[in-house]
Amino acid sequence: MITWLNNKIDQLLQPELLRPENLGQLHPGDYVPIPSDIVLPSIITAFAFVLIRHIFDRLVVYPIGTYFGLKDSIPRKNTFDHPVLEQEYKNSKSPTSDVILVLSKKTGISERTIQFWFKKRKKQDKVSGIKRLSDSSWSFAFYFVLSWYGIYVLSNKQWSTKTEDCWKGWPLLTVSNDMYYYYLLELGYYISYIYMLFTDHKRKVSGFNYGVFIIQG
Numbered sequence: 001m002i003t004w005l006n007n008k009i010d011q012l013l014q015p016e017l018l019r020p021e022n023l024g025q026l027h028p029g030d031y032v033p034i035p036s037d038i039v040l041p042s043i044i045t046a047f048a049f050v051l052i053r054h055i056f057d058r059l060v061v062y063p064i065g066t067y068f069g070l071k072d073s074i075p076r077k078n079t080f081d082h083p084v085l086e087q088e089y090k091n092s093k094s095p096t097s098d099v100i101l102v103l104s105k106k107t108g109i110s111e112r113t114i115q116f117w118f119k120k121r122k123k124q125d126k127v128s129g130i131k132r133l134s135d136s137s138w139s140f141a142f143y144f145v146l147s148w149y150g151i152y153v154l155s156n157k158q159w160s161t162k163t164e165d166c167w168k169g170w171p172l173l174t175v176s177n178d179m180y181y182y183y184l185l186e187l188g189y190y191i192s193y194i195y196m197l198f199t200d201h202k203r204k205v206s207g208f209n210y211g212v213f214i215i216q217g
Contacts (some may be wrong), residue, residue: 031175038184045188050195053138061134070129082107085114089121142189148181153178 062072084107088095095103095118097111104111153176159165 030172031180032173032176033175033180037180039185041184042187042191045184046191046195049189049192053115053192053196056141057134057140061137064129065133070133072130082109085109085117085121089118093118093122093125146185146189148166149185150182153182165195 065072085103088099088103092099100111100114103109103114107114109117152162157176159168
């Protein structure tokens, strides 16, 4: 099954159009990646990151956060349901005084009551301290490890200090195992990040945009 999927991936992405190398000219032990070498492994790596993230939260983040007094949830101040106000809240979480005046006339609710409604409604969307700690610590742990691994990978690459060596041997440019695993880890992380956008609390879109950019690259 996996072999069949890999063959379909290679046929779909047409690797012979993506790289000009003549594989027959490669030296023994040289490696040139093909799409099937990264697509399925990156998805598997992404699921592994999701699992590791949950274990990391339970064994590290939550105990530390609880020790320092962070809460897992925020007390919710109840707001009365009102479809008109809720619709405006989706458009703007901090409406201007002119908008509040229009809402007051439309709903028959006093302006002061509407202002309090929006304040309470905003508090319902706040993220708890432990959730923020979870996001920050997981990102820090990943980037810390990957940065040092990247330094290790580059430490024995001659082209990292001499840029002209980047094109040496072109078009027979190969990828070493340590570089392959670096890209695999990075791609798997951002795929898992996109997955967690749909299963976890709301985040800013900047990280999502960067993740999509990395995956497309």
